[in-house]
Amino acid sequence: xxxxxxxxxxxxxILLLIALGLSITYGAMGVxxxxxxxxxMIGAYTAVLSGIYLNLNLxxxxxxxxxxxxxxxxxxxxxxxxxxxxxxxxxxxxxxGVAIILQxxxxxxxxxxxxGIHIEGLGPGLQNMDVPAFLTQPFEIAGIxxxxxxxxxxxxTLLLTLLTWFLMYRTSIGTQVRAIMRNPQIAAACxxxxxxxxxxxxxxxxxxxxxxxxLLAGFKTVMPDMGASxxxxxxxxxxxxxxxxxxxxxxxxxxLGQINGVFAILTNDILARAxxxxxxxxxxxxxPRGLFAxxxx
Amino acid sequence: xxxxxxSFLKTSAAFGAALAAPSLIxxxxxxxxxxxxxxxxxxxxxxxxxxxxxxxxxxxxxxxxNATGGVNGMMIKPIVEDGASDPKTYNEKASKLVIRxxxxxxxxxxxxxxxxxxxxxFEKRNSMYFYPTYxxxxxxxxxxxxxxxxxxxxxxxFIPWIINTLGKKKFFIVGSNYIYPREMAKVSKILIEQNGxxxxxxxxxxxxxxxxGAMVSKIxxxxxxxxxxxxxxxxxxxxxxxxxxxxxxxxxxxxxxxxTSEIEIAAMGADFAVGSYTSFPYFQAIDTPENKxxxxxxxxxxxxxxxVTHHALESSYFQVFLWKQAVExxxxxxxxxxxxxxxxxxxxxxxxxxTVDPDNLHTYLTPRIAQWGADGQGTIxxxxxxxxxxxxxxxxxxxxxxxxxTAQGLDSSKL
Numbered sequence: 001x002x003x004x005x006x007x008x009x010x011x012x013x014i015l016l017l018i019a020l021g022l023s024i025t026y027g028a029m030g031v032x033x034x035x036x037x038x039x040x041m042i043g044a045y046t047a048v049l050s051g052i053y054l055n056l057n058l059x060x061x062x063x064x065x066x067x068x069x070x071x072x073x074x075x076x077x078x079x080x081x082x083x084x085x086x087x088x089x090x091x092x093x094x095x096x097g098v099a100i101i102l103q104x105x106x107x108x109x110x111x112x113x114x115x116g117i118h119i120e121g122l123g124p125g126l127q128n129m130d131v132p133a134f135l136t137q138p139f140e141i142a143g144i145x146x147x148x149x150x151x152x153x154x155x156x157t158l159l160l161t162l163l164t165w166f167l168m169y170r171t172s173i174g175t176q177v178r179a180i181m182r183n184p185q186i187a188a189a190c191x192x193x194x195x196x197x198x199x200x201x202x203x204x205x206x207x208x209x210x211x212x213x214x215l216l217a218g219f220k221t222v223m224p225d226m227g228a229s230x231x232x233x234x235x236x237x238x239x240x241x242x243x244x245x246x247x248x249x250x251x252x253x254x255x256l257g258q259i260n261g262v263f264a265i266l267t268n269d270i271l272a273r274a275x276x277x278x279x280x281x282x283x284x285x286x287x288p289r290g291l292f293a294x295x296x297x
Numbered sequence: 298x299x300x301x302x303x304s305f306l307k308t309s310a311a312f313g314a315a316l317a318a319p320s321l322i323x324x325x326x327x328x329x330x331x332x333x334x335x336x337x338x339x340x341x342x343x344x345x346x347x348x349x350x351x352x353x354x355x356x357x358x359x360x361x362x363n364a365t366g367g368v369n370g371m372m373i374k375p376i377v378e379d380g381a382s383d384p385k386t387y388n389e390k391a392s393k394l395v396i397r398x399x400x401x402x403x404x405x406x407x408x409x410x411x412x413x414x415x416x417x418x419f420e421k422r423n424s425m426y427f428y429p430t431y432x433x434x435x436x437x438x439x440x441x442x443x444x445x446x447x448x449x450x451x452x453x454x455f456i457p458w459i460i461n462t463l464g465k466k467k468f469f470i471v472g473s474n475y476i477y478p479r480e481m482a483k484v485s486k487i488l489i490e491q492n493g494x495x496x497x498x499x500x501x502x503x504x505x506x507x508x509x510g511a512m513v514s515k516i517x518x519x520x521x522x523x524x525x526x527x528x529x530x531x532x533x534x535x536x537x538x539x540x541x542x543x544x545x546x547x548x549x550x551x552x553x554x555x556x557t558s559e560i561e562i563a564a565m566g567a568d569f570a571v572g573s574y575t576s577f578p579y580f581q582a583i584d585t586p587e588n589k590x591x592x593x594x595x596x597x598x599x600x601x602x603x604x605v606t607h608h609a610l611e612s613s614y615f616q617v618f619l620w621k622q623a624v625e626x627x628x629x630x631x632x633x634x635x636x637x638x639x640x641x642x643x644x645x646x647x648x649x650x651x652t653v654d655p656d657n658l659h660t661y662l663t664p665r666i667a668q669w670g671a672d673g674q675g676t677i678x679x680x681x682x683x684x685x686x687x688x689x690x691x692x693x694x695x696x697x698x699x700x701x702x703t704a705q706g707l708d709s710s711k712l
Contacts (some may be wrong), residue, residue: 003514004514007510007511007514010510011508011510014508118601124345124346125346125564126346126531126534126560126563126564127564128534128564128565128566130566136541136542137544138542138543138544145543145544147542147543147544148542149542150510150542218538219507219509219535219538219539219542220507220531220534220535221507221531221534221535221564221565223531225343229505261510261511264510264511264512265511265514265515268500268501268502269502269503269506269508269511269512270474270501270502270503272511273503
């Protein structure tokens with residue numbers, strides 16, 4: 001029983017990890033960022049490349065990937081999204097285009113493969129990230145087997161959630177972000193620099209995606225289109241939890257992860273996935289704005 | 298009057314034939330002294346990682362044949378098309394090669410989906426397709442020469458070996474959810490029962506799925522003592538990693554795989570596969586001068602000193618030589634002549650002797666089992682004493698005395 005719960009918890013933490021960044025960019029800024037998966041992918045490649053060229057292990061790759069993805073996100077915000085605020089369908093299309101460009105940049109090794117130059121760690125092939133040995137050796141506490149890597153992901157996700165909560169609810173910039181979420185015009189009228197705060201928020205959400213990428217690289221294959229499939233799960237969580245609600249995102253990922261884990265063990269993974277989608281549809285029918293949507297004026 | 302009319306009809310018929318004649322000549326005839334062939338693999342898209350290497354091996358074989366004087370004194374001219382990892386594109390490109398370029402042969406395809414997509418083109422227009430990949434069997438086309446392994450060539454020594462040599466009797470069969478793993482599982486179950494083993498589960502995961510937590514936990518609790526994996530693609534990587542992360546080791550509970558090749562091992566990091574087994578007719582580790590020379594030539598050809606070779610790649614290479622011998626035997630490069638000429642052709646491939654079965658146009662191959670080491674290479678721990686006859690319908694009761702697929706075609710009454 002404890003194993004089933006652990007697998008569910010682990011699935012939840014991975015969902016939350018992906019959805020955390022998304023809930024901030026989507027929730028706070030109303031941007032459906034189709035390139036979020038690619039920011040995850042960039043984080044994963046940062047881990048692979050820093051392993052090959054800088055000989056850095058997982059722990060150093062985490063902050064590095066945060067910075068790299070945040071910078072890419074910042075550039076994306078300044079170049080594309082800033083010009084499209086309030087035009088939700090346009091941002092969806094534009095960021096989808098950006099997603100394809102980012103994938104191709106990795107696949108074509110920033111265009112160098114046209115000149116016959118090959119960079120190890122890039123290109124269309126499959127890459128992998130080394131995981132320190134002590135994170136792959138399971139151990140037992142009081143007879144319960146503990147998987148260190150999955151536990152590590154749970155801990156990191158927990159810390160990031162706390163950090164995000166702290167930033168959003170206990171700092172002045174968080175207050176500004178929440179003001180913008182409710183009503184950007186009034187927030188601007190109160191003297192908040194909406195553009196600057198939005199850029200910061202978007203960069204932070206992107207950085208979280210980068211960290212998710214590093215952690216995913218530990219048990220997934222790293223390849224240019226790895227992000228596309230993960231981002232779907234992220235959107236599911238955000239929509240179920242309620243746009244812009246941190247608590248909703250946490251609870252939605254816990255719910256969906258546990259449902260997935262329990263059904264996967266009791267029946268099989270294919271059915272579990274169908275059940276998850278069924279639950280999502282039911283919740284959206286019941287509460288179209290998600291479990292914890294706040295009333296916006 | 299009557300005779301007049303008849304002679305008029307005669308002359309007009311002759312005239313008509315004369316007019317029609319030019320259209321019988323191919324619109325884009327190959328230059329004299331050249332034979333055009335199609336090379337149809339994915340150069341772009343998700344499958345291009347593997348398929349590019351197959352195209353490279355094909356082109357290398359063509360280069361080598363041309364360097365030694367070509368076929369019947371004629372140079373082979375490859376027309377390379379891109380299947381773009383998409384069956385529909387495959388079909389369009391195959392039509393282009395067969396109808397517009399009028400090539401008598403196309404070398405191509407990695408996935409069964411792409412082969413099924415081009416099959417109608419070759420059957421309707423009567424052209425020949427050479428398919429280099431291991432696949433699930435259950436096909437008997439007179440227009441395809443199959444040079445990869447079919448299930449009985451991967452499993453007929455593997456399962457008895459697992460039961461008798463490894464001493465493992467309780468199988469957990471796991472695969473990706475599509476036709477190849479499901480057919481492999483069928484054949485495995487027949488063989489497991491014949492050899493006195495049992496299977497405790499037969500489970501599937503979506504193609505491309507990478508969350509293995511629940512499945513590996515099931516494997517752990519199932520009481521099995523060996524895992525038979527028909528998992529394909531990038532899921533393989535996530536599977537082996539999760540296996541180790543949950544504390545399972547290959548010395549106690551080995552994964553015995555039918556798809557995990559040198560490519561997947563390199564992608565997951567060799568540590569995760571050390572001690573596990575794979576069954577294929579070809580491994581890069583085959584320790585013969587012929588294979589070592591082959592690897593050297595391939596690496597030089599693609600300009601990558603670390604390039605890996607694998608089963609489908611080797612088949613892509615040797616099938617061009619089988620084709621060459623067929624054309625030479627037949628004396629002409631028409632599809633019908635190639636089909637007749639290829640029957641019984643034998644070639645010394647890097648993996649050893651290969652022979653095309655005259656009945657079902659599949660290839661006799663030597664099954665081998667390798668154990669993976671820390672360097673990402675296999676050690677051959679078992680090899681069949683001779684090449685094994687291909688039987689594409691073995692899952693449905695085909696035996697050497699009761700063939701389903703013969704030169705006359707498929708006997709569907711036996712299915």
